[in-house]
Amino acid sequence: MGLYGSPSLEDENNNDKKTPTSSKFIYCYNCGFQYSKKLKKCPNCGKKPIKKFYNRGWFWFLIFVVIVIFLLSNSDKLIDTTNMLSDTYGSNKISPEEYKEQCDEVPYEDLARTPNEFKNKDIKFTGEVFQIEENNRHVTLLINVTPSIFGIYVDTIYIDYIRTDSDEKRILEGDLVTVYGKSNGIMTYTSILDKQISVPHVIAKFIDLN
Ligand SMILES: [Zn+2]
Numbered sequence: 380m381g382l383y384g385s386p387s388l389e390d391e392n393n394n395d396k397k398t399p400t401s402s403k404f405i406y407c408y409n410c411g412f413q414y415s416k417k418l419k420k421c422p423n424c425g426k427k428p429i430k431k432f433y434n435r436g437w438f439w440f441l442i443f444v445v446i447v448i449f450l451l452s453n454s455d456k457l458i459d460t461t462n463m464l465s466d467t468y469g470s471n472k473i474s475p476e477e478y479k480e481q482c483d484e485v486p487y488e489d490l491a492r493t494p495n496e497f498k499n500k501d502i503k504f505t506g507e508v509f510q511i512e513e514n515n516r517h518v519t520l521l522i523n524v525t526p527s528i529f530g531i532y533v534d535t536i537y538i539d540y541i542r543t544d545s546d547e548k549r550i551l552e553g554d555l556v557t558v559y560g561k562s563n564g565i566m567t568y569t570s571i572l573d574k575q576i577s578v579p580h581v582i583a584k585f586i587d588l589n
Pocket residue numbers: 407408409410411412421422423424425426
């Protein structure tokens with residue numbers, strides 16, 4: 380009676396019936412006994428098999444936490460981009476003329492000195508384009524807005540603009556333009572002389588060629 384109940388005897392019987400190469404069986408990490416994967420623990424020593432890390436709940440929970448943290452840390456950028464696009468594509472119902480009407484002329488010095496006071500305000504500027512960079516429909520412009528002696532313009536504004544369609548007339552260096560859009564604080568760019576320059580940033584809704 381005692382013999383039938385002894386684990387060692389049963390183990391031997393089991394081993395005889397099983398094919399050792401089958402993937403349906405695992406080896407106990409503790410005692411080396413081979414047993415069916417369907418069993419929750421080793422029938423010989425009672426130890427549970429060690430789960431692979433990707434089978435463990437906490438591993439996926441950790442991945443989830445990392446993704447959430449990543450999304451949260453980038454949400455500012457996402458919102459900025461979304462605002463920029465929805466603004467540019469005109470999510471509001473007013474006509475271009477009505478929008479241009481509501482834009483204020485702001486003295487450059489005020490904008491440069493206290494940019495946060497004007498953040499998200501609709502403003503307009505007339506100036507001369509002295510640098511332009513096109514990336515599909517996204518156009519980045521530097522314009523100088525204050526005429527000085529000998530017809531030279533000074534006081535730079537950094538402008539981001541999305542062209543509404545590709546047939547829209549291109550803006551070229553040297554053009555005199557009027558820009559209507561949202562003031563967006565300060566932008567730092569690298570000049571041709573490799574100098575870091577911080578200037579007012581405007582996300583343009585409309586740019587008229589003068
Ligand atoms: Zn075992």
